[in-house]
Amino acid sequence: MNFDAIILGAGQAGPPLAGRLTAAGMNVALVERKLFGGTCVNVGCMPTKTMVASAYAAHLARRAANYGVVTGGAVRVDMPRVKARADAVRTRARTGIESWLRGMSGCTVFQGHSRFEGPDRVKVGDQLLVAPRIFINVGGRAFVPELPGVHDIAYLTNTSILELDAVPDHLVVVGGSYVGLEFAQMYRRFGARVTVIEKSPRLIGREDEDVSEAIRDIFVGEGITVRTKAECIRFAPHAQGIEVGVDCAQGPPEVVGSHVLLAVGRRPNTDDLNLERAGVKTDARGYIVVDDSLATNVPGIWALGDCNGRGAFTHTSYNDFEIVAANLLDGEQRKVSDRVPGYALYIDPPLGRAGITEAQALASGQPILVGQRPMTKVGRAIEKDETQGLMKIVVNAETRQVLGAAILGTGGDEAIHGVLDMMNARAPYPVLQWAVPIHPTVSELIPTLLGELRPAGRG
Numbered sequence: 001m002n003f004d005a006i007i008l009g010a011g012q013a014g015p016p017l018a019g020r021l022t023a024a025g026m027n028v029a030l031v032e033r034k035l036f037g038g039t040c041v042n043v044g045c046m047p048t049k050t051m052v053a054s055a056y057a058a059h060l061a062r063r064a065a066n067y068g069v070v071t072g073g074a075v076r077v078d079m080p081r082v083k084a085r086a087d088a089v090r091t092r093a094r095t096g097i098e099s100w101l102r103g104m105s106g107c108t109v110f111q112g113h114s115r116f117e118g119p120d121r122v123k124v125g126d127q128l129l130v131a132p133r134i135f136i137n138v139g140g141r142a143f144v145p146e147l148p149g150v151h152d153i154a155y156l157t158n159t160s161i162l163e164l165d166a167v168p169d170h171l172v173v174v175g176g177s178y179v180g181l182e183f184a185q186m187y188r189r190f191g192a193r194v195t196v197i198e199k200s201p202r203l204i205g206r207e208d209e210d211v212s213e214a215i216r217d218i219f220v221g222e223g224i225t226v227r228t229k230a231e232c233i234r235f236a237p238h239a240q241g242i243e244v245g246v247d248c249a250q251g252p253p254e255v256v257g258s259h260v261l262l263a264v265g266r267r268p269n270t271d272d273l274n275l276e277r278a279g280v281k282t283d284a285r286g287y288i289v290v291d292d293s294l295a296t297n298v299p300g301i302w303a304l305g306d307c308n309g310r311g312a313f314t315h316t317s318y319n320d321f322e323i324v325a326a327n328l329l330d331g332e333q334r335k336v337s338d339r340v341p342g343y344a345l346y347i348d349p350p351l352g353r354a355g356i357t358e359a360q361a362l363a364s365g366q367p368i369l370v371g372q373r374p375m376t377k378v379g380r381a382i383e384k385d386e387t388q389g390l391m392k393i394v395v396n397a398e399t400r401q402v403l404g405a406a407i408l409g410t411g412g413d414e415a416i417h418g419v420l421d422m423m424n425a426r427a428p429y430p431v432l433q434w435a436v437p438i439h440p441t442v443s444e445l446i447p448t449l450l451g452e453l454r455p456a457g458r459g
């Protein structure tokens with residue numbers, strides 16, 4: 001079967017790309033092996049953020065008295081209803097994408113696992129699809145490390161944990177980065193005992209130490225046990241559940257949990273694509289090697305989203321689609337390296353991150369200035385009685401460009417966009433200082449931070 005283009009995977013980049021290519025008159029084949037919408041819609045952002053909202057409601061209800069609100073007794077979480085709510089949100093999104101694709105004029109949907117047969121052809125079951133352009137958007141899955149005993153226990157991943165309809169007695173989360181932290185806090189608020197085990201010295205090691213510390217304080221304050229420097233993680237069945245070896249310098253050498261969630265990273269879905277038949281190169285970890293326009297080493301084949309290792313978020317996958325579509329159809333020359341990195345960690349309060357950290361800026365050798373403020377000095381946070389966290393901005397002292405910012409605090413996932421937009425505009429920071437922000441907001445303190453810039457380390 002001949003097409004103008006074949007798209008492998010209906011994640012965050014594939015469906016909108018099908019929309020643009022068909023609108024440009026191309027005859028497109030789109031192959032999806034499992035769930036339309038991919039990770040974000042089915043087992044990632046959407047169900048987890050829906051559940052984070054339930055966890056927030058439980059937390060706020062427990063703190064109701066702080067606001068002068070009287071509730072009718074102890075707060076209980078109805079886990080089947082929490083799950084049903086998340087299921088409804090993800091099912092609605094999935095079916096929306098599927099019916100959009102199936103009804104798209106010029107797009108033929110194939111359901112099944114695709115594998116390359118050559119640089120211009122893939123097989124789905126016994127059907128052979130041929131096209132001069134192939135776009136790979138196959139995403140990734142939870143990485144299961146070969147830790148001792150891991151195959152002797154029933155562990156959970158980000159996919160299987162979403163099937164729980166009862167609150168675990170004691171959830172042990174292995175991995176202190178964004179997937180692990182979001183589930184850890186959410187289940188603590190649902191009523192589980194929770195232990196987070198992280199092998200490095202601090203949580204979310206990609207952030208500055210003060211941000212990691214503040215997150216640890218928030219977690220410990222909610223009764224979550226945090227075990228860092230767990231250098232020898234191992235598993236064994238136990239009469240009360242699962243024993244997890246920790247080997248930290250301090251504290252008991254083992255933890256016994258009723259459930260274990262593995263949240264130690266992701267791996268690309270490239271090992272079962274027969275990429276070698278097309279000659280497409282991958283790196284040592286299986287990510288497809290792409291250039292700045294997301295083209296692979298094989299002419300006519302592009303890789304978009306998590307499988308190219310250039311981003312690990314829904315917005316980066318979607319931006320990959322925008323770059324490829326603009327270059328192919330609009331005569332533009334957009335590049336991945338022009339993208340200003342940003343992300344949010346959806347614990348509560350959330351962390352919004354734009355650009356690089358203070359440590360990265362220092363390591364780059366640039367002359368930097370830093371502005372910093374605890375959320376206890378942010379009016380909006382005080383009014384909401386949500387004063388945990390801090391905000392921080394880093395600028396280049398000579399070029400006056402904003403290099404990065406972190407807002408760990410109430411509304412931080414939204415407020416960070418003021419900084420992200422400035423960075424995208426490549427505008428010098430005084431432009432942001434002259435803005436007249438709305439009162440009372442978290443964002444209104446960003447110009448204040450810029451008025452209090454100091455050399456690094458003197459915050």
Ligand SMILES: Cc1cc2nc3c(=O)[nH]c(=O)nc-3n(C[C@H](O)[C@H](O)[C@H](O)COP(=O)(O)OP(=O)(O)OC[C@H]3O[C@@H](n4cnc5c(N)ncnc54)[C@H](O)[C@@H]3O)c2cc1C
Nearest residue numbers: 009011012033038039040044114138139305306312313314
């Ligand atoms: C728990 C969790 C929470 C997350 N929360 C956030 C968040 O809040 N914000 C955020 O930005 N990101 C979040 N992410 C990351 C986000 O989900 C991913 O970055 C995003 O889904 C990547 O999109 P993608 O298009 O690259 O691939 P995917 O969404 O993974 O889609 C790939 C698709 O390809 C299909 N496929 C794979 N192999 C084949 C094949 N051989 N043939 C046919 N089809 C195939 C898959 O079935 C899948 O549908 C989260 C991830 C997790 C795990």
